[in-house]
Amino acid sequence: MSDYQTNFGSLNHFQKGGVQAIADDPKNYAFSNIFEVASHAAPFERIAVAQNFEYVVEVSRAEGRSPWYSADHDEMVICMDGVVEINLVQPDAAIVAAGTQGAVQLKTQPSGRKMGRIVLGRGHMALLPKSAAYGFQAEKPSVLMIQTLKGAATVEKWADICQTTSS
Template sequence: MTVSSATGSVSVPAAIAALPGPFQQHELATVNDTVVRVARLAGEFPWHRHDEDELFLCWDGTFRVELADRAPVILRPGELFVVPRGIRHRPVADEVAHVLLIERPETAQYGN
């Protein structure tokens, strides 16, 4: 279920509970030219890059965003980080964590 500001609200905890498994995204809302997605992180996601920036907002748990040729960024609940376009990266969660992603609708999960 996706909502816009005109159609109502969405429960992030309910959307998280409905996620089918690790790294499966669910689109929550469309905002201007972006979408808000939620995903469960568990383990290592493959290395990839995007042609656009990607925002990670830690909802719960703790995870890190590993970056090519840079120190990893550790995110805890309420913290966010923007991966600049073109940077190879991957999220890694040693234990289950949940993330909100803000990106363009055409952003491919596994990169360009």
């Protein structure tokens, strides 16, 4: 048995740090916590917690069955808490216009060939391939972090999620 305990945090138990300003504005650090953001989110809201020009990192509370999404570029997803199933479909026809940035929410599951399914536990990372359609499913509230571009599905609420005064 290890003498050391690794703390990953979870929806039910996280201990947030913070910015102690010395000669700066805490807002410059856009400080937030993934689990806190997910704890206040609607299921499958894709909330940006980090942005660098056109790229974002989104956090999503996985609970129940998600809408279907697709993107014209690869995305990556990490399960930060819980268990999340991903179903992947190769659409019969392109459903996201070439050059579109970010994930696009689809109205229904697209027709096409089933590519497979993945079940992620905590710390697992999966590829969401370019042009594939995908849907998430989680029996219990779980947390996803998605490496993608800012797009139509991205929700920005920086003032609500970020630290604004010195801790």
